[in-house]
Amino acid sequence: MDALGALLPILLIGAVFYLLIMRPARTRQKAQAYLLTALEPGTSIMTTAGVFGTVTAVTDDNIMVEVAPGVELRMVKASVGRVLDEAVPSESLFSESLMNEPGMDELAGGQDQSGAADMGSASRDEGDDEPRRGLA
Numbered sequence: 001m002d003a004l005g006a007l008l009p010i011l012l013i014g015a016v017f018y019l020l021i022m023r024p025a026r027t028r029q030k031a032q033a034y035l036l037t038a039l040e041p042g043t044s045i046m047t048t049a050g051v052f053g054t055v056t057a058v059t060d061d062n063i064m065v066e067v068a069p070g071v072e073l074r075m076v077k078a079s080v081g082r083v084l085d086e087a088v089p090s091e092s093l094f095s096e097s098l099m100n101e102p103g104m105d106e107l108a109g110g111q112d113q114s115g116a117a118d119m120g121s122a123s124r125d126e127g128d129d130e131p132r133r134g135l136a
Helices: 002-037
Strands: 044-047 052-058 062-068 071-076 080-083
Touching: 002 080
Parallel strands: none
Antiparallel strands: 044 052, 044 080, 052 062, 062 071
16 A cells, blocks of 8 residues: 555656646647648748748648748748748838838837937046947
8 A cells, every 4th residue: 555655646747747748749749740731832831930931832841932022942841830821911020101100210220310320328528539438
């Protein structure tokens, strides 16, 4: 009876490990495998690197992805992160229409309305003509 009491925590840890780690991982692997077999030309995808595009050709291990008009990349099928339901907009995130939105100027590199980059104010000592450099 003491042997069963000593073995029970080990069995319980094994069951919890299976339910929390092994089973969800196996489910994700099956979903990824199904996703890769379902790829066909015309499918909008996002790769694991964050590249958006449309599949133009599928071979055994590779796919051709059009990322811009006339620009195709050859990729390994395993690099597909997910299939997109809706089409990806063809215009860039930083197009002129979006740059006119409030707060978007910080995302574009901190440029003000004149086009000069906002570098902050250089600290100067009184009577100094040269700006201080570095942390001190």
